[in-house]
Amino acid sequence: MARHNRRSFLQLTGTVIGAATLGAGTATATTSDSRFFINLRDVDRSEVPDDVEIIHDLSQADVLVARGDQERVNGTTVADRVINRGDDRTGAVKSRSGPTIDGKGSSHNHDGAPKNSEFQWDKRVQDVSNELTDKPGGGKSIHDTTTGAGTRVAVVDSGVYDGHPDLAGVVNDELSENLSEDDYDWRPNGAGDHGTHVAGIIAATNSNDGPGGGVLGTAPDTEIVSYRMFSGEEGKQGDGYAGWVKAAEAGCDAINYSVGFPAPYVYPDDYPFLKEELRIAEQVAAYVRSQGTVIVNSAGNDGLDMTPESTLSLPTEADGVFGVSSTGPIGYGWGGKHSDNEAKWLTGNRLEEPTATPAFYTNYGSAVDVSASGGNADLEALSSNPDAANDLVYSTVYETEGDELSPAYGWKAGTSMAAPQVSGAVALVRSLRPDTSVEEVESLIQETASSAPGGETYHGAGHLDLQQLVRTADTRGRGRGGGN
Template sequence: MGVKRVWSTTAVVALTGALLLTSAPTASADYIRDRQWVIDVIDFKKVWSASQGQGVTVAVVDTGVDDSHPDLTGQVLKGKDFTGSDEGGRNDPVGHGTGMASIIAGHGHGTNNSAGVMGLAPKSKILPIVGGTKDEFENQDWAAGVRYAVDQGASVINLSFSDPTAVPGSEGAKAIAYAQQHDAVVVSGTGNDGSVDLEYPAKLPGVVAVSAIDESLNIWENSNSGKGVTLAAPGGNIVRANPSKSSGYSEGSGVSDATAYVSASAALVRAKYPDLTAGQVINRLIKSATMLDQDVKKTPDDEYGYGIIRPYAALTMEIPKGPKQGPLAQASPSTSTNSGAASGDSDSTSQAAKKKKKSSSGSVLLIAGIAGAVVVIGILVVVLRSRRNGGSGGPGSGGGTPPHGAGYPSQPPAGQQQHPNTASNQGYPTYPGQSPQHPNPYAQQPPHQGQ
């Protein structure tokens, strides 16, 4: 059965349109670069001083990747098409997969690579996997692609699509579990419907579920929200390579683009810290994220998850490795469907973890009551000590202070709990169109709630 994919936007605007080009038949390469607002907000050059993703393979399970695009030459490995073609995944008549690849590993072109699309991890390699077409993404096709990517050595897997059939127990869910068992970071978008529910496969356990922010650094209006959001990343008005357009580029908005930025961030971390497990890479991304001055009461938040990505902070903060499995719930035969629920081995602030602790404590006290009052007191002491110790720092806590620069704000000193409600931008640049004080994103319900 064909499934609906999560497109980067509900109406992709080609850069050959009237809005961006009114007097030339092809797009200006310099103009393409100038339109990439994310470069300045994240401060790519500063990030690259710490890592450029070298030695890391990112699998883009999508519509293929055009390896002849000038911004991706030399970046695209031979992959595989699981929809019937035999071109090694290096053909993309739709353009979507090429766009995601350019956000991750684009290197631009021209003198000093000053033109075209620049990706966040330009020295990573792209493994193109064709798992679907413009209108259909079959579960068994992209699932086979995920397994193939893992076997080919991809350590980050980008899934910028949705598949409502990818429920626990499906071929897709099993393939993702296989990827996680083989130490791959799996990233997927929450959905573009503006609804309060996550799409599959982002909803599966252990998947980094990504929501999108716009140029004002607020949640993009059509980004799905709900329990399970892990991180937020730029997804509004994103310029990317697109071989299906005469200019070679297009601009759009959506969680697909945000997913690609998180995959690129994971590649950066994997390149600098090759000894970290996939779970520990996710831990660094979560611990270094920021809420800016959003009125968020607790994390994970239903819109921002643990916060907006800060790649440079993820690379430079002093963050304990933490458990090998990382802070997200792991897939199991009887797994739940919430990707953002933290595992019991970390000091997550999630309510699920707290309820689990309370439940287990209650069982211990019941048994102790039968044994006698002295045992009850002993058990209480153990439980209280366990709660006070809490582990080595979970999502939302700071682990050090990165050098402060033009990108994102610095974290609190080591040992100090990160508070999501910050009073100012903390050094995060005020982008054009962004007010110094962000409006409260919770003043209204998310758009199209319940649809």
Template sequence: MKKIVTGALCALAAICCAVSVSLAQQPAAKSQRVTIAQDEPAFGLIVKLKGNTAAAANADTVRSFSAKAGVALAKGRAMTDRVAVYSFQTMQTRAEATAAAVRLAADPAVEYAVPDRLMTLAQAAPNDPQWDAQWHYHAPAQVPGGSNLAAAWATTRGSRAITVAVIDSGIRSAHPDLAARIVPGYDFVSAFNELLAYGVPASWFANDGDGRDNDPTDPGDWLTSAERSALPSAFVSAFNPSVMSSSWHGTHVAGTIAAVADNGVGVAGMADIQILPVRTMGRLGRGMQSDILAGILWAAGVPVSGAPPNPNPAHIINLSLGGSGPCDAAYIDVMDQLRARNKIVIAATGNEGGPVSSPANCNGVIAVTAHAYNGDNAYYANTGLLTVVSAPGGGCGFFSFSGGACSSRSDRVLSTVNSSNTAPGAEGYGLSQGTSMAAPHVSGAVALMLSLSPSLQPAIVRSLLETTARPHPPGTTCASPLNAGICGAGLLDAGAAVAAVHSRLPTVSISMPAIERPGRTIQMIGNVQLKTAAGLKQVVWRQVGGPPVNLVHESPGSTLATFTTPPTGTVSFEARAIDDSGFTGVGTASMRVIFTAGHRAADSADTERRPNAERPGAGHGPGW
């Protein structure tokens, strides 16, 4: 975490409280994860009948199922007493097979139909060569302080529709493990003419030769001993600058959240999402609170004077920075605006071994403390009743530190950095520790949660993080009754948090005919089953494929929608149900439109509205 000073330049040491150590890039591991593309061929359909499969191989059954699926099927073979497998006579893509399965599943004799496709051996570990060194992601059975990331990946790897803003020192956007994740950000580090009176340039802290602009690149935040000696005495007296190497702090934080996994390079991040880099911290890891507040607002999509509109507003704001004192009026105002926009704010508690710092102590912020490899609270980590959860921050646990058995350097958090100690050099990887490193683990976990359900309310996210956290390990600092409540609900468990979201998603299906003729007015019914006590907030309908049609909702958020079938083609629709807590379920359905000789064109008053059990196409005359 980086510190800030209210109303003046933050006089803070970086809240990654150890120097980053660059690690040379290693060759890719030999094991590879196999990915099935959406256009991977499917071999047929697996069909479960409501009766037995005695007639499954019957020629009439095959012809009937072929017509209803809209593709030519070969003779079926029984898999169980009610499940049969039908091969495609002509290979179909996975998307085509899925559409055929949806059409066939509408038959009243069919319980379900799914594509018969290639699967792969489950391989939990990605092929990034330094994955084994990233203990902070591992399962608790392997590492007591691990965040259980692979269990979350079994459900989702993330969604590029989710954006996390990293309010920090900037970004090394050309880093091979980050380049594919970055969306255009902004540099809010100001140039201050007041510095001229101290004999240094107005952009001394900005360290990039100018003030605010659209380039959030991290130029480095170093100060060498020789450079310090050359500074005017008035500046040294006023700001007490410390000699330090460049931290590449924002790049390290971003890598924990979203470094590209399974690319055979370097390290893995937690989620396949987008990173919005917002530079607010300059030289020496210092930043003005006004710049930080402006950066937070801009990241959330709130207009900021002098800055262009943000085309990629973030869902999650990561703040690995802070300063001492209470949450002041300016922070309160900004956090109120973010809550009104349903933004989730995650902040580091600080590294002074004291109370929770600001803005982590602001109302509604998810305050994150840090723990070590063994799950013990880190010796440096701030704690208090405002702490929500603990996440891997690395370094020494409190008991091992006080007992003189401090952890090794390898027990720190490994992520993306630049290899240079001063101005940028080659991109690389490095180890750091601090609550700054803990906060992005929570941001990554929340990004995975939102990838399943992007409308989740901040209060629900906080509650799920708390209820799914693992207990502090026995014998550690926070497990003591004397420290009850000050370290948060427990240790972050990304797998349990994602599973909790998944189990609460509404189930959605769409009732409509599978095959129709042109010119028919069709009414679709969205069938929604909620999984929580919350009520249904809305159903959002949209067309997701086929010739465009005019989709009409019965009323805003209605479970009903109508459209008129086009002259030909396959049309597909999505119904997205959102409950009052923000849990979101999605259902899809497709209809094949075919004009057959001898069929009259239907007028717009000819409306179809059928329950699930009715046979598609019933009553349409010969051939249907």
């Protein structure tokens, strides 16, 4: 099947699939309204001028997010950067709308319109639950051992729409917070449904009682805390780091941060500020880890070799950040002789590429700790065959009509979708072994990861293997007197 470079991909999808586009995020080269970071390891707090406004006090990590005249601060400062989700480059692919929550969708085969869970190849291949329809009652599943109960995951993103039936009761509205400088709450405010899609991958409950059913997350009994860092299409890195610190102090087991600087803002020779940005990220990450919270980050969607000698992809390459690359199938439920039979969508000779194949867009290299399902695409097919979107990741979204939001489902692809697979896995581990350290959780995920096409370059320690992970965590937890 055809492969295309990023430029040709954008030319194809820009006119074919017309929904919001969100992926790992993109940073502009501009500064953020005179906002900047002050590194307290180089600046005495008492010497910060009184007319410099402190937006976020992250002194736990020796960092301040400030506004004012940066030149008046003697010592190390670096501009707070804008992350723009209105740019066409923000996603690996353009989003595609799916059925509404009432189950209205086109018929795909002899048994009528598909159930929403039939599109969830990412959960089916991991045997997350026998609620999924490919093998009901077919042996023990992940959720027979744990559903993530007793855990908490922060989604630092564009906000989470909790009006979706599969996210009802999932979001902690007391801890959730708007970290941007607008006057609204932690729910989406102009940056689209990226955070809602991510939250569904982690914790959707399959509670929609419409004819199409719902979708199911990796850890449906975990609690989501929504920290909104985007106001309109723009977010600021400093607001994201404030979310990291708040999440750690709220006792979150994991932070899902599907945000980062893409090319060209990865070349320190061209953009020297990246080296100071790296210091800030590492200081905040070190504090967060000291509080017991795992930081899970999307590796980026530029097909970039992340080698420290020539690139600096932030925050993935910062010490203390767990980087996740993306994989996906080609041919899920389309283009083959079994495309009319959902029971065979993950079997037989129908898949041109298996689900652990590196996605065409994913960043790779030494900063990748593991890979996970983020979606893939045959770009020629995607431009002409609606069913080719099945290779993307299907989750909770919303539709907008005026000021009103209504729940729906849709497809996205990117390392943004791979990271929450791992954040959900952290919740599963911590539900079985609550006292496991950050280092132990990360090691468990890496030790139990499976081999996959492309090897270490694309997968780090390997491809996320929930079955082996949960089995190992459960066994070790029971050995220490834990477990469910």
